[in-house]
Amino acid sequence: MTALPGGDAKRIHDLAMEIITEKEPVRVWPLLMERLTADLPCDLAVLIDLDWAAGTGHALTGSPDWLHEAPLDALIHSHMRSHPLLRHYARTRDSTPLTMDEVADDRWWKSEAYCAGKEAIGIDRQLALPLDSRPGRIRGVIMSRTRQGFTDRDLEYAQLARSLLNTVEAHESAAFARPIPADPSEYTITPREIAVLTLLSKGLTAHAIGTRLGIKEGTVTKHKENLYRKLGVHDRVAAIRKAQHLGLALPPEPLRGVELPRNSPR
Structure with a gap:
C-alpha cells in the first residue's frame, strides 16, 4: 500500500x-x-x-x-x-x-x-x-x-x-448467507413487522409503506421502532443486515391488505 x-x-x-x-x-x-x-x-x-x-x-x-x-x-x-x-x-x-x-x-x-x-x-x-x-x-x-x-x-x-x-x-x-431461515417469532417479530421490514429493504418511505399495506404512516413508524428495538439496532441498514444475519427470511413483496394471522397487530 x-x-x-x-x-x-x-x-x-x-x-x-x-x-x-x-x-x-x-x-x-x-x-x-x-x-x-x-x-x-x-x-x-x-x-x-x-x-x-x-x-x-x-x-x-x-x-x-x-x-x-x-x-x-x-x-x-x-x-x-x-x-x-x-x-x-x-x-x-x-x-x-x-x-x-x-x-x-x-x-x-x-x-x-x-x-x-x-x-x-x-x-x-x-x-x-x-x-x-x-x-x-x-x-x-x-x-x-x-x-x-x-x-x-x-x-x-x-x-x-x-x-x-x-x-x-x-x-x-x-x-450473511444462512441456508436455514429462522422463525421471526423467536425474536417476537410479528408478521406485520416482517412486512414492513421487507418494504424497508426495498427502499420505500414510511408513507409509501403505509400506502402499500393499507395502514397509517404513524403505524409504520411504530412498527419500525419496534423492529429496531427487537433487533437491537438504530437504523434501516442495520435492521436489514441484522435480519439477514439472523436468517430471517423476507417474503418477495408484501401486498396491500397482506393476510395476517387473526389478532396480529397492524
Missing part, C-alpha cells in the same frame, strides 16, 4: 483491522461512516443506495448520529436527478471519487436542490465515494464539509477507502 502524507495508509490499515475484529456485524457500516468523518475529516458521511432508472433511493446509514433524524430520503427523492455528482456517476459509470467542485457549474450553488440540502443538513462542499453496484443503480458514500473544499490528499484517501468499502460489501454478502 502506498505511503501517503499524514499516515493515510496506516489509517486505512487500522480501520481494516477494526472491521475484522468487530464482534457485531451490524456495527460495521456505522463504524465506517464514523471513521470517514474523523479521518478526512468531514462534517458528515452518508451511505446511499439509489435506483436511478426508477428515480428512487434511500440513505442507509450515516454519521453523525443526528443524521438518522434528518429528512435524507425526502432530499434524495426530490433532488437526486439534479445532483451533479449523482448525475455524473449515472451517466458515466465512473468509479473515481470526485468532489462537487469538479463536476458542478455555478448553477448548482444557486439551485433549489443545493438550498434544500444546505437548510436540512448543512451540506456545502461534497466528496462522493462510489461503490460497485449493478447497472441502473448508484451505491456509495457522500461526504460533506462546510466552507473548506476537499484536497488531492482527501481524494487519495477516498480512493483507498473505496477499495476497503467494496471489500467489506463483498465479505458481508458471503458472511
